[in-house]
Amino acid sequence: MAAALRGLKPMRAITLYTLAAVVAVSIWISERVAVPPPKDYRVHITYWEKWTGFEGDAIRAVVDAFNRSQDRIHVDLLTVSGIQNKLLLATAGGTPPDVAGLWSYLVPQYVDARALTPLDERCARAGIGPEDYVPVYWRAGVYRGAIYALPTTPGSTALHYNRALFREVGLDPDRPPRTIEELDAFAEKLTKKRPDGKMVRVGFMHAEPGWWHWAWGYMFGGRLWDGRDRLTLNCPENLRAYEWIASYSRKYGARNLQTFKSGLGTLFASPENGFLCGKVAMEIQGVWMHNFISKYAPQMTKPTLQWAAAPFPYPADRPDLAGGTMTEADCVVIPRGARHPDEAFEFIRFLESQKGMELLCLLQGKHTPLSRVSPEFYARHPNPYIKLFYELPRNRTAFAVPPIGIWPELRDALTAVFEEVLLEQKTPKQALDDVQARMQPKFEEYLRRIRLREQAEGRTHRGR
Amino acid sequence: MAVDSPRLPSRSGSNARRETRTALLFALPWIIGFSAFLFYPLAASIYYSFCDYSVLRPPVYIGGDNYRDLLRDELFWTSLRNTGLYAFFAVPATTATAITLALLLNANIRGMAAYRAAFFVPSLVPLVAMAVVWQYMLNGQHGVLNDLLGRVGVRGPDWLGDPNWSKPALVLVAAWSVGHAMVIYLAGLQDVPRQLYEAADLDGATWWERLRSVTLPMLSPVILFNVIMGIIGALQVFTLPYVLSSTGSPARSLYFYTMYLFDNAFVYHKMGYACAMGWIMFVVIVALTFTALKLSERHVHYGGS
Numbered sequence: 215m216a217a218a219l220r221g222l223k224p225m226r227a228i229t230l231y232t233l234a235a236v237v238a239v240s241i242w243i244s245e246r247v248a249v250p251p252p253k254d255y256r257v258h259i260t261y262w263e264k265w266t267g268f269e270g271d272a273i274r275a276v277v278d279a280f281n282r283s284q285d286r287i288h289v290d291l292l293t294v295s296g297i298q299n300k301l302l303l304a305t306a307g308g309t310p311p312d313v314a315g316l317w318s319y320l321v322p323q324y325v326d327a328r329a330l331t332p333l334d335e336r337c338a339r340a341g342i343g344p345e346d347y348v349p350v351y352w353r354a355g356v357y358r359g360a361i362y363a364l365p366t367t368p369g370s371t372a373l374h375y376n377r378a379l380f381r382e383v384g385l386d387p388d389r390p391p392r393t394i395e396e397l398d399a400f401a402e403k404l405t406k407k408r409p410d411g412k413m414v415r416v417g418f419m420h421a422e423p424g425w426w427h428w429a430w431g432y433m434f435g436g437r438l439w440d441g442r443d444r445l446t447l448n449c450p451e452n453l454r455a456y457e458w459i460a461s462y463s464r465k466y467g468a469r470n471l472q473t474f475k476s477g478l479g480t481l482f483a484s485p486e487n488g489f490l491c492g493k494v495a496m497e498i499q500g501v502w503m504h505n506f507i508s509k510y511a512p513q514m515t516k517p518t519l520q521w522a523a524a525p526f527p528y529p530a531d532r533p534d535l536a537g538g539t540m541t542e543a544d545c546v547v548i549p550r551g552a553r554h555p556d557e558a559f560e561f562i563r564f565l566e567s568q569k570g571m572e573l574l575c576l577l578q579g580k581h582t583p584l585s586r587v588s589p590e591f592y593a594r595h596p597n598p599y600i601k602l603f604y605e606l607p608r609n610r611t612a613f614a615v616p617p618i619g620i621w622p623e624l625r626d627a628l629t630a631v632f633e634e635v636l637l638e639q640k641t642p643k644q645a646l647d648d649v650q651a652r653m654q655p656k657f658e659e660y661l662r663r664i665r666l667r668e669q670a671e672g673r674t675h676r677g678r
Numbered sequence: 679m680a681v682d683s684p685r686l687p688s689r690s691g692s693n694a695r696r697e698t699r700t701a702l703l704f705a706l707p708w709i710i711g712f713s714a715f716l717f718y719p720l721a722a723s724i725y726y727s728f729c730d731y732s733v734l735r736p737p738v739y740i741g742g743d744n745y746r747d748l749l750r751d752e753l754f755w756t757s758l759r760n761t762g763l764y765a766f767f768a769v770p771a772t773t774a775t776a777i778t779l780a781l782l783l784n785a786n787i788r789g790m791a792a793y794r795a796a797f798f799v800p801s802l803v804p805l806v807a808m809a810v811v812w813q814y815m816l817n818g819q820h821g822v823l824n825d826l827l828g829r830v831g832v833r834g835p836d837w838l839g840d841p842n843w844s845k846p847a848l849v850l851v852a853a854w855s856v857g858h859a860m861v862i863y864l865a866g867l868q869d870v871p872r873q874l875y876e877a878a879d880l881d882g883a884t885w886w887e888r889l890r891s892v893t894l895p896m897l898s899p900v901i902l903f904n905v906i907m908g909i910i911g912a913l914q915v916f917t918l919p920y921v922l923s924s925t926g927s928p929a930r931s932l933y934f935y936t937m938y939l940f941d942n943a944f945v946y947h948k949m950g951y952a953c954a955m956g957w958i959m960f961v962v963i964v965a966l967t968f969t970a971l972k973l974s975e976r977h978v979h980y981g982g983s
Binding site for chain 2: 305323324329627629630634652667
């Protein structure tokens with residue numbers, strides 16, 4: 215510095231020294247004047263959640279309420295898309311979040327991969343138990359006898375139908391179909407075709423919304439898994455369900471249905487949605503559908519309610535299956551290797567309290583997974599059918615994805631079966647026999663590999 | 679290390695060693711990057727292909743079980759067949775389109791630069807955006823393409839909804855974005871010696887004879903290069919079909935090899951299985967490239983030789 219300055223003219227040197235002095239003095243003064251921020255003694259935990267939009271705002275409201283409620287823990291909420299992949303990689307890399315939102319149907323797969331922390335002891339200490347929940351939602355987080363996840367917002371499904379269209383074709387808008395046979399008859403009445411055979415409107419179609427291609431067998435009393443080591447994909451009840459799907463292809467033309475479906479637009483959350491624009495008169499949908507009706511099809515709610523929800527129909531010869539509903543749940547987990555599991559559970563406990571749960575579920579327009587519901591929850595809930603969606607999962611006929619780790623692969627295989635049947639590429643019998651023959655060895659191999667991993671880990675543990 | 683006084687390489691041993699050391703030092707960032715991010719993962723993936731590996735748990739060596747299971751896996755063969763069929767049609771289709779466009783754009787008319795740019799632009803469209811746009815254009819009910827076909831009295835198929843039409847539809851989309859190959863062909867065309875055309879003219883050759891006997895033979899090394907790159911690209915097709923339908927809908931007619939590989943690795947947590955698939959694809963690509971090189975020996979003319 216001095217050497218560099220020696221070459222400068224005196225005036226410049228003086229200016230430079232003055233400037234340096236000014237800078238030094240101002241730093242000193244600002245340090246004296248500024249009030250240092252209070253030191254943050256709180257434990258920061260990270261929470262990855264998949265929701266965006268109004269559902270994201272809802273969870274943020276709960277997180278904010280938790281952060282305000284105490285001064286020991288601060289939850290940093292991060293919205294993460296494709297959460298299942300990122301959670302996989304972050305956990306494998308040893309830097310998982312402290313809490314993560316996952317779907318209940320992925321829990322067994324993540325447990326098999328040892329990615330989640332069991333919550334049994336923490337639940338017991340906090341007094342959280344099965345009696346606090348609607349059973350089907352409690353079971354969603356339990357796998358191989360241990361608790362790995364607790365439900366956040368649940369979903370149950372019901373038949374949604376368009377009352378205006380019912381009126382248009384002379385059906386009673388207050389009398390939804392009760393049996394599958396009635397559903398077929400109503401659907402025929404509601405379907406509209408142009409003279410050239412092109413479909414303008416369908417009464418009911420299995421491919422819409424097309425999210426639960428695996429679920430139809432359950433509506434007929436079928437199962438996908440025997441509870442142990444056998445898949446039961448081609449059981450008689452499942453076959454009957456797929457025969458039912460095939461009957462629509464025969465009746466309306468497989469190609470007609472497919473072309474019609476492709477014309478419905480690809481975006482669910484848009485006014486293009488088949489149900490919202492009145493091109494699909496009846497479909498199976500979940501408790502959340504009300505939100506999208508209000509947002510994208512306000513004409514269906516005003517001046518009078520133009521849609522309704524009812525339990526999904528059952529086969530006329532199986533009245534014992536009445537009130538069947540497909541349930542699923544978003545849930546929270548503590549990944550293995552999380553840095554602050556105790557603080558994470560503290561937050562989960564707040565979230566799972568009646569206050570936290572009702573705040574979240576109300577803002578997301580869903581029902582609560584808890585066994586107790588406050589009267590205010592119903593009073594303030596915007597969905598006119600909220601009690602139906604809450605009551606349906608309590609039925610004995612409520613069902614959920616089978617808790618097996620191979621589920622994602624099985625789900626994709628069943629989607630392909632659905633399309634093969636719908637497009638008449640295979641008969642239902644052939645399609646189901648084929649998928650059973652293909653997936654059963656895969657399932658056995660999956661179970662064998664899990665045992666292999668456990669043996670290998672057992673050896674390492676003994677070795678230590 | 680004076681830049682302005684280049685010295686001849688010294689023959690003395692210590693100097694050579696020092697230069698080697700300096701060279702290695704300069705190459706070190708690359709060597710580290712290559713080893714950590716390319717060589718190690720490649721080598722590890724060979725090992726993992728012989729393991730049960732879910733990413734989340736340590737790999738367990740299981741010998742050739744993954745390869746054995748793959749050979750018995752019907753979906754493996756389905757995805758391989760889909761990919762093979764797609765490549766079989768997409769490579770000739772894109773090659774023909776690119777050469778035709780390049781020949782047209784090689785003409786000497788006003789505003790050629792603008793035309794060339796116009797035909798190159800599709801290659802700049804991100805694949806995801808392209809997939810979404812084509813999804814609308816190929817829509818069976820309201821699609822632009824079927825609307826145009828309807829005007830000439832043809833009832834178009836449900837392109838992406840009919841298993842018989844979904845692969846041709848994908849080939850069509852692939853043929854639309856051939857800009858990169860087209861530019862390479864164009865450069866190749868401008869390298870064809872003018873005197874060859876003059877000689878052909880003197881012999882009274884028609885445009886077809888000129889194309890067949892002068893242009894295509896002189897272009898053959900470029901064609902070989904583009905075809906090999908095309909085969910590799912077609913066998914690895916992923917983004918376009920994945921955006922159209924991640925399950926390869928309808929009825930898995932658009933379920934390609936890389937999609938099954940991706941699902942195994944990141945959705946089904948079978949990383950070892952996916953690694954085995956990756957290495958099988960590697961062998962297939964090497965074999966096809968080698969075959970293409972061998973088959974082309976007699977048909978490719980290098981100007982320099």
